[in-house]
Amino acid sequence: MPEKENSPEIRIKENLEKENEKLIEANFIEEIDKNHAIVARNIFKDYEIGNFIVRAVEDVSLSIYSGEFLVIKGPSGAGKTSLLNLLGGLDSPKSGIIYSFGVKISDMEEESLSTWRLLNSGFVFQNYNLISTLTAEENVMFPMNLSGVEFKAQRKRALELLIQMGLKDRREHLPFQLSAGEQQRIAIARALANNPPIIIADEPTANLDKKTSKFIRDLFKDLKNSIRTIIIATHDDYLINLADTIISFDDGKIINKEIINNNKN
Ligand SMILES: Nc1ncnc2c1ncn2[C@@H]1O[C@H](COP(=O)(O)OP(=O)(O)OP(=O)(O)O)[C@@H](O)[C@H]1O
Ligand SMILES: [Mg+2]
Numbered sequence: 001m002p003e004k005e006n007s008p009e010i011r012i013k014e015n016l017e018k019e020n021e022k023l024i025e026a027n028f029i030e031e032i033d034k035n036h037a038i039v040a041r042n043i044f045k046d047y048e049i050g051n052f053i054v055r056a057v058e059d060v061s062l063s064i065y066s067g068e069f070l071v072i073k074g075p076s077g078a079g080k081t082s083l084l085n086l087l088g089g090l091d092s093p094k095s096g097i098i099y100s101f102g103v104k105i106s107d108m109e110e111e112s113l114s115t116w117r118l119l120n121s122g123f124v125f126q127n128y129n130l131i132s133t134l135t136a137e138e139n140v141m142f143p144m145n146l147s148g149v150e151f152k153a154q155r156k157r158a159l160e161l162l163i164q165m166g167l168k169d170r171r172e173h174l175p176f177q178l179s180a181g182e183q184q185r186i187a188i189a190r191a192l193a194n195n196p197p198i199i200i201a202d203e204p205t206a207n208l209d210k211k212t213s214k215f216i217r218d219l220f221k222d223l224k225n226s227i228r229t230i231i232i233a234t235h236d237d238y239l240i241n242l243a244d245t246i247i248s249f250d251d252g253k254i255i256n257k258e259i260i261n262n263n264k265n
Contacts, residue, residue, distance in 0.1 A: 017095045034102045037198050037229035038064040038087050043096030043106070045082050045252075056082035057093070058252035064231065064245075065262075066101070066197070069224050071240050072233045074249035080233035081126060081202055083249065087231060088121040088200040089113050101197070118147045122191030124201035126233075128183040130175040130190075136182075137162065137171035140189045147194055161189035166215070181212030188219065199223060201232045205239065 021042075045057035056079040064070055064087075072080050085091040086098065089105050092113070098106040105116055117123075122143075130139045140158040149157070162168050165185040175183055184204060191199055204220070205213040217238045223230055224242050232239055240246060248256040 021095065021097055035066050036063055036102075037066045037068065037100060038062065038231075039097075039099045040087065040106075041097045043086055043093040043098060045079075045086055045091065046094050047082075055252050057086060060096075060252070060254055062087075062247070062254065064229060066229055067227055069230045069242055069244045070232070071243040071246045072231070072249050073235055073240065073246065074233075078249045079252040080249055082252075084123075084200050084202055084231065084233055088123050088198070089117045090123060118143055118194060120196050121198040121200055122194065122196040124184075124187050124191045124199070124204050126202040126206070128175070128180075128187045130183055130186055132175050134174075135171060136167060136173050136175075136178065136186045139175070139186055140193055143190060143193045149194075157193060158189070161192060162186075165189050181208045181215075184208060184212065184216065188216070197227070198229045198231065201230070201234075203233055203235070205234065205236045 040060060040062045043057055043060050044055070047054045047056060058079075060083065072083065074080055082091070086093050089100070089108075092108070093106055096106065097104065100116070100120060103116070105113060108116060130136075131142065134142065137155070137158050140161055141154040144154040144157060145151075159168070159171070162171050165188065167182060167185055167189075170178060170182055170186075173182075175186075178186065188201075188204070191201070201220070205216050208216065213236070217236070220230065220232070220239055221242060234240065244259070244261040246258040246260065247254050248258075
């Protein structure tokens with residue numbers, strides 16, 4: 001609705017929001033350094049459906065240091081996925097600021113943001129989101145292809161990851177020919193493909209059989225010992241026990257933050 005967007009009230013409101021962001025930015029500039037995987041300040045996310053507005057993320061501020069293992073827990077509808085989407089650059093906040101390793105991502109154009117995502121954040125989606133027309137191997141190669149990795153190197157890395165996931169013999173399978181646990185492991189392999197410094201996983205052990213859950217838990221335990229920053233939305237006690245920081249999230253807000261280990265700070 002262009003007339004709504006161009007109305008003086010909206011323009012004034014947008015200018016005020018921009019001024020406010022400058023102030024916020026000036027106040028936390030010392031934290032925007034390369035040691036922080038993510039620094040988010042006063043971020044908001046709304047969904048508009050007809051006349052209804054759902055505020056999924058409300059005034060969230062959060063600093064995640066490089067190498068931190070952060071768990072976000074909270075009831076269904078709390079806004080965990082919406083928050084992960086913002087932190088992983090899959091979505092931009094309505095207002096507020098997000099920096100990653102010293103780079104401001106909250107107001108990047110989609111093209112730059114997608115390049116940033118390819119190299120910096122590997123996302124494991126709640127519903128796997130594999131590309132249905134590509135084989136398991138091609139799904140893992142996909143982000144490497146987009147980031148310009150040579151074809152031979154793509155196949156080599158994909159094979160290594162498929163072996164690591166115990167799925168070497170499933171590489172020609174299409175997603176519908178794979179079990180949920182297998183799809184989840186392919187999704188993790190895809191997230192790791194470009195070796196991004198940040199891994200974001202949305203309930204990675206939910207709805208899986210015991211054996212696959214254990215496999216994925218062990219994988220995250222190994223990832224914890226790497227230099228990567230891990231951000232997971234989960235209710236899984238095993239994954240929660242790996243956390244350096246546990247955030248309880250409800251109604252779009254952080255309601256509690258428990259710091260277990262801040263040695264890496
Ligand atoms: N694309 C969308 N359009 C409209 N509303 C949405 C959309 N995505 C999420 N919401 C709403 O935003 C709120 C937060 O949703 P979100 O998916 O982030 O919660 P969640 O904590 O991840 O829940 P779950 O544990 O069930 O995955 C919910 O009220 C949801 O209905
Ligand atoms: Mg969710």
